[in-house]
Amino acid sequence: MNWLSDNVNLLALIGAAVIIILVVFVVGKYIKQMKHDKGSGELMSDNWDGIGEYKNPLPIGWSLSFIGTIIWAIWYFLVGYPLNSYSQIGEYNKEVAEHNARFENKWANPDKDTLMGMGKGIFLVQCAPCHGVLGDGMDAKSADLTYWGGEDAVVEAILKGVKGSHYPLEEMPAGLLDEASAKAVTAFMMKEINVKKSTKNPDLVETGRPLWATCSACHGEDGKGMGGMSADISQYGTPEFIANVLNLGKKGLIGDMPKFTDDRLTKVQKLAVGTYIQSLRQ
Amino acid sequence: MFHWLERNPFFFAVGVFLVIAYAGVVTILPDFMESARPVIGTKPYTVLELAGRQIYIKDSCNACHSQLIRPFKSETDRYGMYSLSGEYAYDRPFLWGSKRTGPDLMRVGNYRTTDWHDHHMRNPQSVVSGSIMPAYKHMYTNNADIQTAYAEAYTVKKVFNVPYDKPNMPRLGTFEEANKEVMKEASAIIADMKSDDVKEAFKKGEIKEIVALIAYLNSLK
Amino acid sequence: MQASNVLNYDYSVAKCFTYATILFGIVGMLIGVIIAYQMAYPELNYFAGEYGTYSRLRPLHTSGVIFGFLLSGIFATWYYVGQRVLKVSIAESKFLMSVGRVHFWLYLVVILMAVVSLFMGISTSKEYAELEWPLDIGVVLLWVLWGISIFGLIGIRREKTLYVSIWYYIATFLGVAMLYLFNNMEVPTYFVSGMGKWYHSVSMYAGTNDAMVQWWYGHNAVAFVFTVPIVAMIYYFLPKESAQPIFSYKLSILSFWGLMFVYLWAGGHHLLYSTVPDWVQTMGSIFSIILILPSWGSAINMLLTMKGEWGQLKENPLIKFMVLASTFYMLSTLEGPIQAIKSVNALAHFTDWIPGHVHDGTLGWVGFMTMAALYHMTPRMFKKELFSKKLMESQFWLQTTGIVMYFSSMWIAGITQGMMWRASDQYGNLEYSFMDTVSVLIPYYTLRATGGLFYLIGFLLFAYNMYKTITSGKAILSEPQNSSPMQA
Numbered sequence: 001m002n003w004l005s006d007n008v009n010l011l012a013l014i015g016a017a018v019i020i021i022l023v024v025f026v027v028g029k030y031i032k033q034m035k036h037d038k039g040s041g042e043l044m045s046d047n048w049d050g051i052g053e054y055k056n057p058l059p060i061g062w063s064l065s066f067i068g069t070i071i072w073a074i075w076y077f078l079v080g081y082p083l084n085s086y087s088q089i090g091e092y093n094k095e096v097a098e099h100n101a102r103f104e105n106k107w108a109n110p111d112k113d114t115l116m117g118m119g120k121g122i123f124l125v126q127c128a129p130c131h132g133v134l135g136d137g138m139d140a141k142s143a144d145l146t147y148w149g150g151e152d153a154v155v156e157a158i159l160k161g162v163k164g165s166h167y168p169l170e171e172m173p174a175g176l177l178d179e180a181s182a183k184a185v186t187a188f189m190m191k192e193i194n195v196k197k198s199t200k201n202p203d204l205v206e207t208g209r210p211l212w213a214t215c216s217a218c219h220g221e222d223g224k225g226m227g228g229m230s231a232d233i234s235q236y237g238t239p240e241f242i243a244n245v246l247n248l249g250k251k252g253l254i255g256d257m258p259k260f261t262d263d264r265l266t267k268v269q270k271l272a273v274g275t276y277i278q279s280l281r282q
Numbered sequence: 283m284f285h286w287l288e289r290n291p292f293f294f295a296v297g298v299f300l301v302i303a304y305a306g307v308v309t310i311l312p313d314f315m316e317s318a319r320p321v322i323g324t325k326p327y328t329v330l331e332l333a334g335r336q337i338y339i340k341d342s343c344n345a346c347h348s349q350l351i352r353p354f355k356s357e358t359d360r361y362g363m364y365s366l367s368g369e370y371a372y373d374r375p376f377l378w379g380s381k382r383t384g385p386d387l388m389r390v391g392n393y394r395t396t397d398w399h400d401h402h403m404r405n406p407q408s409v410v411s412g413s414i415m416p417a418y419k420h421m422y423t424n425n426a427d428i429q430t431a432y433a434e435a436y437t438v439k440k441v442f443n444v445p446y447d448k449p450n451m452p453r454l455g456t457f458e459e460a461n462k463e464v465m466k467e468a469s470a471i472i473a474d475m476k477s478d479d480v481k482e483a484f485k486k487g488e489i490k491e492i493v494a495l496i497a498y499l500n501s502l503k
Numbered sequence: 504m505q506a507s508n509v510l511n512y513d514y515s516v517a518k519c520f521t522y523a524t525i526l527f528g529i530v531g532m533l534i535g536v537i538i539a540y541q542m543a544y545p546e547l548n549y550f551a552g553e554y555g556t557y558s559r560l561r562p563l564h565t566s567g568v569i570f571g572f573l574l575s576g577i578f579a580t581w582y583y584v585g586q587r588v589l590k591v592s593i594a595e596s597k598f599l600m601s602v603g604r605v606h607f608w609l610y611l612v613v614i615l616m617a618v619v620s621l622f623m624g625i626s627t628s629k630e631y632a633e634l635e636w637p638l639d640i641g642v643v644l645l646w647v648l649w650g651i652s653i654f655g656l657i658g659i660r661r662e663k664t665l666y667v668s669i670w671y672y673i674a675t676f677l678g679v680a681m682l683y684l685f686n687n688m689e690v691p692t693y694f695v696s697g698m699g700k701w702y703h704s705v706s707m708y709a710g711t712n713d714a715m716v717q718w719w720y721g722h723n724a725v726a727f728v729f730t731v732p733i734v735a736m737i738y739y740f741l742p743k744e745s746a747q748p749i750f751s752y753k754l755s756i757l758s759f760w761g762l763m764f765v766y767l768w769a770g771g772h773h774l775l776y777s778t779v780p781d782w783v784q785t786m787g788s789i790f791s792i793i794l795i796l797p798s799w800g801s802a803i804n805m806l807l808t809m810k811g812e813w814g815q816l817k818e819n820p821l822i823k824f825m826v827l828a829s830t831f832y833m834l835s836t837l838e839g840p841i842q843a844i845k846s847v848n849a850l851a852h853f854t855d856w857i858p859g860h861v862h863d864g865t866l867g868w869v870g871f872m873t874m875a876a877l878y879h880m881t882p883r884m885f886k887k888e889l890f891s892k893k894l895m896e897s898q899f900w901l902q903t904t905g906i907v908m909y910f911s912s913m914w915i916a917g918i919t920q921g922m923m924w925r926a927s928d929q930y931g932n933l934e935y936s937f938m939d940t941v942s943v944l945i946p947y948y949t950l951r952a953t954g955g956l957f958y959l960i961g962f963l964l965f966a967y968n969m970y971k972t973i974t975s976g977k978a979i980l981s982e983p984q985n986s987s988p989m990q991a
Contacts, residue, residue, distance in 0.1 A: 006925060012851060018837075023834045027833060030803070034809050034811065034816060037811050039811050044752055049588050049666075051588075051739070051743055051748065051749065052748035053752045055753070057753060058754055066761075069793045073790070073792060076792075086781055088781055089364075092364065095355050099931060102931065121928045141397075262363055262392060295673055301763045302763055302767050306685075309783050340624035341624060365777070370711055374706040375708075376717070378714055379853075380773065380857070381853055383542070384937075410938055415545070416557055434699070437692040437705055
């Protein structure tokens with residue numbers, strides 16, 4: 001079983017068993033003595049409120065165990081966690097290195113199914129607290145990711161504006177175009193600029209073409225965001241776009257999304273999250 | 283020897299005291315110089331953050347939330363970089379906690395937002411379905427105690443030389459100056475909140491506990 | 504033998520503390536049951552506005568049972584046992600008599616103020632040391648009074664050699680005095696800045712240092728409040744009730760000095776894998792393991808004292824309480840050290856296994872022993888037979904069931920949670936969200952709370968039994984030497 005391969009789990013379970021077994025065994029031994037033995041010995045001369053005390057020797061088992069624990073302690077101190085050469089950070093670095101060796105090579109070139117599985121796991125742990133288990137943004141408390149990635153979402157962004165990922169060119173204001181024009185320019189963008197090169201409104205592409213100037217002023221003629229001045233919308237709707245948001249964070253209309261740059265997610269993992277989120281779109 | 287001690291209570295007590303006292307001397311004292319040094323980039327709390335920290339203590343958030351990320355991969359994956367001693371240099375008292383009924387908060391400022399906390403403190407189940415955390419509605423009606431927070435900052439500056447008013451460190455100044463700073467910080471937080479009652483109160487010059495608490499939580503990075 | 508009957512011991516202070524023990528026991532345990540149910544049913548957090556949330560009540564529960572229930576139990580037994588094994592009546596000294604009375608009233612005032620202040624959320628946040636500085640001063644004062652009472656009584660004793668129980672009471676006094684003083688070093692902010700709340704203070708220590716001092720205190724508060732004075736109790740009440748001499752004086756000595764020497768080093772096990780230096784952590788681990796034997800020494804000494812006394816164990820519920828207390832003492836003093844081994848602690852720390860461990864000790868060992876002690880004292884203090892043996896038997900089985908439910912559910916919950924936190928999926932990512940690891944525990948939380956409820960009901964039976972004994976128990980003419988008289 002997988003979870004027993006973890007040393008810590010195994011030792012904890014053994015520990016729990018030892019506690020019960022040892023106590024039951026030792027107490028059982030003394031209970032037997034209560035049943036069958038008889039107290040005896042030479043009494044001390046003192047007597048307190050009727051209480052006397054025998055001069056009996058120490059129980060052998062107890063004394064030996066005492067010495068045993070002291071020997072164990074010395075071993076633990078000098079060999080187990082040697083005083084001068086053990087460091088918990090060193091142990092951590094080793095753990096991480098081993099973990100990475102085990103998983104990073106294994107999943108260095110993941111296929112789509114792998115990315116989906118990996119992404120789902122990460123999403124549920126890292127993203128679901130804000131975006132909800134379903135990714136629906138939990139009643140508009142964060143971005144609805146089941147809606148993200150399609151043309152309707154782009155149109156809405158044009159109409160309502162976008163706060164963006166802290167780009168130098170800052171926010172995109174609301175209402176740059178009216179609804180019809182927004183639809184048209186989105187069709188053009190998706191067909192000609194975006195890596196997907198397809199639109200569900202092919203008949204609007206030509207209407208949208210002249211309107212592209214409104215967008216290209218900030219996003220560049222090729223839509224790639226003029227070298228980091230604004231969002232690269234040629235990637236819109238792709239896992240790479242999401243990975244970029246994870247790197248930069250995002251100021252949404254609802255709240256701030258923090259960036260995930262503190263090494264919790266590797267590049268592959270970010271891509272996996274993107275792949276999974278992309279699949280959420282209904 | 284033992285029997286003699288049992289007949290001489292004074293020496294018995296002295297003996298007991300010596301035996302119990304020196305463990306503390308040996309294990310605790312040596313570290314006092316070492317770990318008191320702050321890590322580069324660690325700054326003392328601003329007055330508003332301190333007020334929030336006092337609320338965190340008042341409502342015993344530390345009964346269920348730790349602020350200590352242990353160096354295990356499973357913890358750093360979940361909560362971020364493991365904790366360093368110097369990061370706690372200005373924590374009086376420390377708030378490591380001893381039980382994680384809820385998740386660790388050491389770096390919660392890295393991955394939760396004002397808006398999220400606003401929803402969450404009013405009704406945890408609205409953002410974390412199945413959460414067993416109680417709502418803290420009273421934080422939306424009680425006012426934060428800025429004076430006591432200032433008093434604490436002033437005290438640690440005077441008594442423990444905590445570097446307020448030093449270059450690149452938070453400004454403290456007089457209470458009036460500090461208060462102005464507090465209002466500025468609070469207004470930035472309130473702008474990101476959706477709670478109209480808190481916004482209304484702020485217009486009247488009141489800072490609710492929730493604002494200070496969020497300031498503190500956002501500062502945990 | 505006759506000497507104890509010739510002397511006229513004065514139990515007035517012991518009686519006052521007995522009432523306090525029962526009162527604070529009910530309050531502290533009731534709050535405990537409430538917060539336990541709150542974890543299973545979060546809606547229960549809202550029965551008293553901001554004063555009813557889990558987080559406000561939790562320090563009240565811990566402080567209530569430690570400093571309310573248990574401390575008054577310790578004081579009650581001191582004012583009973585102290586006189587008897589030193590063979591001197593406290594009434595022989597007017598001074599000590601007044602010290603005793605002031606001690607009680609000051610104690611009552613401090614505890615009641617502590618209850619109010621914790622409800623209001625006035626706290627320093629340090630576990631089991633939440634009280635702010637004005638109350639700390641009160642605690643120090645009453646502790647000094649207790650010290651005067653101990654050493655005053657020892658000063659006028661007739662029995663020259665100190666009995667084992669007295670060793671442990673002295674250690675309790677010294678240990679807590681030292682720990683409490685150092686851990687509560689704080690600077691009142693009002694006196695430095697002239698503004699803000701007058702009772703607010705800030706800790707003298709920062710960060711990691713503060714943590715080390717706190718857990719040096721916190722762990723040893725367990726030592727000197729949950730362990731040492733309870734050993735004092737069992738060393739008196741078990742041999743007295745059963746009329747058996749203590750099994751071995753040598754074992755008594757070694758256990759005592761061993762415990763004193765080793766205990767204080769073990770605090771570091773609360774800080775494993777934290778930011779305190781590695782060597783301090785390792786020290787904490789190894790001394791915890793060495794601690795097993797001095798702890799077991801006392802328990803074994805008690806069990807061996809009962810050698811051949813199976814009949815008493817079957818017949819006398821008081822003996823039952825005390826033998827089971829020793830057993831739980833052994834369980835928790837083995838469990839603690841095992842949890843202090845680094846690799847086990849990596850899993851156990853921060854989980855419910857820890858409160859599980861604490862309650863093995865507090866419910867099984869501390870609670871049972873304290874109640875047995877009060878049961879033993881009452882017929883002698885009030886000259887009445889205990890009201891009902893049957894009730895005692897039901898209480899015993901009800902509470903034992905409660906404890907078993909409590910610790911088994913918390914063990915499973917803790918280990919499950921610890922494993923889920925660590926688990927990774929086939930891609931090497933965390934397998935469970937934090938919320939997953941909470942939802943899975945809810946059934947165990949319900950079971951635990953119900954176990955706690957059983958224990959509380961048992962405690963109410965105890966309180967009722969005591970009440971009936973005191974008010975309408977059958978009078979007895981001469982003091983019973985050993986086993987306590989009780990009506991069926």
